[in-house]
Amino acid sequence: MIELKNVSKKYGSISALKNINLTIPSGVCFGLVGPNGAGKSTLMKILANIIKEYEGKININSNKTFSMGYTPQDICLEETITASANLKFYGMVYGLKGKKLSERQEIIFKDMGLTERKTSKVKTYSGGMKRRLNIGCALIHEPEIVILDEPTVGVDPQSRRHIFELIKKLKKQGKTIIYTSHYMEEIESLCDQVAFIDKGEIIEQGTINELLHRYSQPGIYIKGDIPELLLQGESKVEKDGGWVIQTDTPLETLAKFANQCTKKEIVPSQLSLVQPRLEDVFFTLTGTELRDNQSA
């Protein structure tokens, strides 16, 4: 278990983290979500012991020994040598050698879908391949705790798929994974728990289901050539050229609209239940869209 108590960090006059209290149970995939500049990377670097000057207390696995792998947001590879030599270097840094090191290299290359390119120089790799290798370097020593800071930023779909598969494999192995992303759909599909961070503060945390349950408004979505009359008296919000109709009884409302449309021979281009999304939870909490703040 990882426990943070009143963790704060300032860079000069900038308060990057303010009294962070967080508990990350062992064996969960924990998502940390927030807009640019929220403090995610700072928190990751503190956990990875890269930033050593901060206020507050961190307790990892009750101070028992543990191994950790950290992938920073920026690619940290030597481009002029082969992928294999890069991976070997990281393996040796983590104390691996001989047969064990070779075996681990083979596994990482296979997991990352890079086996055929392992003897190529890193400078010949695409951005996505470099990112996959960068992640592999942090996993060479089979760490119990894996910290991945925006592992899918700017990657192609193929690399994204490999990274997702890898995270699922790490989850099955019972690793504790801490994962930051701007992409809520990634957090929703990969993580068990999530914390929202905004302006250096944790503004909400819980399991994905808890948060969706607590904050999302149930409803249905209707789009198309819909007469005003049909929507009269409904609590509705315009969205993407259609309407979200807010209701506590979405199934009944959906059936009612389907009936009315059938009777009036109207064929909406879309009529569906609104699926609660983490994106909406963040919006409810902060009043801002996560991605409006993105520069990437």
Ligand SMILES: Nc1ncnc2c1ncn2[C@@H]1O[C@H](COP(=O)(O)OP(=O)(O)OP(=O)(O)O)[C@@H](O)[C@H]1O
């Ligand atoms: N080395 C540094 N020196 C000064 N200020 C910094 C430094 N690193 C981060 N900051 C500032 O601290 C705040 C938090 O930055 P941090 O990189 O932790 O946020 P983030 O949520 O990871 O953002 P992003 O998603 O853009 O990576 C920001 O205001 C940032 O400008």
